[in-house]
Amino acid sequence: AQRVTQPEKLLSVFKGAPVELKCNYSYSGSPELFWYVQYSRQRLQLLLRHISRESIKGFTADLNKGETSFHLKKPFAQEEDSAMYYCALPDQGGKLIFGQGTELSVKP
Amino acid sequence: DTEVTQTPKHLVMGMTNKKSLKCEQHMGHRAMYWYKQKAKKPPELMFVYSYEKLSINESVPSRFSPECPNSSLLNLHLHALQPEDSALYLCASSQAGGAFNEQFFGPGTRLTVL
Numbered sequence: 579a580q581r582v583t584q585p586e587k588l589l590s591v592f593k594g595a596p597v598e599l600k601c602n603y604s605y606s607g608s609p610e611l612f613w614y615v616q617y618s619r620q621r622l623q624l625l626l627r628h629i630s631r632e633s634i635k636g637f638t639a640d641l642n643k644g645e646t647s648f649h650l651k652k653p654f655a656q657e658e659d660s661a662m663y664y665c666a667l668p669d670q671g672g673k674l675i676f677g678q679g680t681e682l683s684v685k686p
Numbered sequence: 687d688t689e690v691t692q693t694p695k696h697l698v699m700g701m702t703n704k705k706s707l708k709c710e711q712h713m714g715h716r717a718m719y720w721y722k723q724k725a726k727k728p729p730e731l732m733f734v735y736s737y738e739k740l741s742i743n744e745s746v747p748s749r750f751s752p753e754c755p756n757s758s759l760l761n762l763h764l765h766a767l768q769p770e771d772s773a774l775y776l777c778a779s780s781q782a783g784g785a786f787n788e789q790f791f792g793p794g795t796r797l798t799v800l
Contacts, residue, residue: 582690621690622729622776622791664728668785672742678726 579604580669588641592685595634599650599680601639601665609662609667613639614676616662625650625663635659655684688713690792693776698798701767707759707795709777712752716782718760719789720752723774736782765800 581604591597603609613625626634628641628648639650648665665677690711709718717736721729734742749771751763760777763786772798774794780787 612788621793624788625789645797662726672734672736672785673731674785674789679726679728681726 580667580675582663582665582675582677584663584680586680587678588681588683590683590685593657594654597652597655597659597682599663599665599682601648601650603646603648603665603667605646605667609641611641612649612666612668612674613637614664614666615665616663618660618661621683622664629659655682657684657686660684667686688790690777690779690790692775692795692796693791694791695753696796696798698800699764699767700752700800701769703767704763704765705773706764707762707797709762709775711779711790713779713790714757714781715779715790716757717780717787718754719776719778719780720750720760720762721776721778722771723776723787723794729776733762753764764797767797768800772799773798 583602585600611628614622615624615625629631637652639648641648660683662679662681664679667675691710705717719734720732722732730747731744733752738754749766753761753786774796776794777792778789
């Protein structure tokens, strides 16, 4: 069965420090993976997706099929990056499977 | 217009009330979704409409009744809810083709059931 695992419920870093939010998945075939972000009092929105290979707000994510991972990285965290981050995987039945989410807190 | 809108923003209702949530998009998307979200938890899928037809019902209790009057509108009718149904209800839309397309989310309706 398809599954997305985000092992860290909360990640706290200082401003300017590197940040890595972990995401592991189980999927048979070539997955399409997303990172969605939900800032406080704002709507859930797409941050980036595997297929586009873009860097958004300084974040990047690389699909590692050998480790079945899609970790989200940023070299220098900013306070405005504080938010809930969800890794997500579409299943073949038309549903988006979300991980449990990681709350990122960037301290000044 | 590139946003999904939802009304009302907040709703408080008693267990015997009947109310409706409304969602609207004008992006020409043909897939629309209802999710339920508890604080600091991922959204839980409730219903999917594809080309105005219900394609997925995630075994949601019948006190929640979705309706898709046209390709731009999605309603969720609520009746005899329980306090545990209190949550943020999110609507989303995407181009037809299911979950492989980016989903655009509305701001949500925060529902409190007394």
